[in-house]
Amino acid sequence: MKSLLIVAHGSRKAESNEEVRQLAKRLQTESNTYTLVSSAFLELAEPSIPDGIQYCIDQGATEVLVLPYFLSAGRHVSQDVPSLVHEKRLEHPEVSIKMAAYLGAAEGLVGLMLETAKQVQCNRCSAKEVCAYPSCIESS
Template sequence: MGGETRTAVILIGHGSRVPASGNDMVKVAERLRSENCYAMIETCYMSRMKPFFSETLKKVAESKVEKVVVIPYFLHSGLHLVLDIPEMIQENAKLFPGLNIVYGKHLGYDDAMVALVKRRIEESDTLDDVRELKLAERSNYPLPKDELEFVPMTEEEAKEYRDSCGSRCHHHHH
């Protein structure tokens, strides 16, 4: 085992207004924890749900591990993965200069993902037509104060919106 016993792992998810949205990531962490391969396995969120990354990194750092591996629990690459999350990690890393913190790859493509998608397709044989789904009420998931809902818009509309609000647009990170 060696270095793994002095290594902590942080899985970071997006966060959502839907409280149960992080349950799958937490289950993955629990399974990893049960294998006792690492000093700690923690979960946190980029926004909207606690715990946030800053408090999770502090907790891990206080446990005297030597290395922290941050794994973004995201399927696809995008702005959060190429800029928002690594920027947040770098900012928080300043508080713990003696700690080795690495930013691992997102879930992305893997042969295991192909098998999982195939399994999901096969499972769909038992599902009803989408028109028969009973959907939750959107009002069950209110927007936090001062946050905007995602609204589909054309590129021209997006440019007008960005020009009107400058750098205040789309920043919901902690």
Template sequence: MEAILYVSHGSRFAAACYEAARFVEQCKAAIDIPIQELCFVELAEPDIVTGVDRCVAQGATRIIVVPLLLLSAGHAKHDIPAALELAKQRHPSLEIVCGTPFGVHESMIDIIIDRIGEHPTPLDNESMILLIGRGSSDPDTKRDITAIARLLKEKTNVPHVDICFLAAIHPTLDEGLEQANASIYRHVFVVPYLLFTGVLMKTIERKLEALPVSHQQWHLCSYLGYHPRLVTLIQEQVLSLSLAKKEADSKGR
């Protein structure tokens, strides 16, 4: 029997875990697979191995692991595979296939545009966007955020899109805010490229509140959140992995 195990980052903020759980309920309603469970990489329960155990206890013989992560960095490349290897040792006959984070995808650009569009002030030729990533020591993080910023600029035709990071990479949040503050743009749309609320979102809010008065108008947009477009991306990924399994089975006969 097939199962889906959704792997969220995890947070000490109960609201963040609740957001993930509510999103998984939306996915369950949209995907016709009998067993679907949620687990977390860190900071919340159940952990990944426990999530696998719960799927197996319900009769799962094959698990599609769906990382609820924005980009492919340390969690996707190391932490999730390591936990799945431990789970595999507990359940040697279990088949586990792992999907990928959302990554650089046109739907992610559309989500950013949707979040900016929720603000009453429209983008114009006096506007810039400051895209704030979580940050990681993995070099792919900066590459991917840079690619997203480029696609965002092309799709919105806004004069300038800049990037900064909350940890591990330059430019830092302070550097990004300083550069935007020194820019010629009247409107600065700040977009937290984050999937859920929590400490990092509070940090951005606090930094913006501390900015000196200037000629600019700062517009803090909502973090990405578990947008309905993500349900479609997950549907596509699960379908692709399921079809790959069926094709492999047919060739093996």
């Protein structure tokens, strides 16, 4: 079974972590490749990356692809996440655990950004002009 694990930084703001979980659910719905799509966090939220990988394995995954949901190759992308993935590889040599490139390296990102920039109306606050996101989001 193939699984995809979306790995984000994690936030003190619960709504931000929930956005990542909802993204994983949307990917699960639209994916023809992965039987399971889940999410995990580097810090500040649960599950942790090792726990997220373990969850995929416990659900029967024989292949786990970790996709870092980061825009640049900072320390987390270049060191922290690979280190945690490597530890799980050593713990589960029978499972293929691989890392995809971080989101910021995706070939289609430039086109996506240009297309997003064309969207004047905010989907969150229905502003007719460019909104001051994230100030349009209700604070908790």
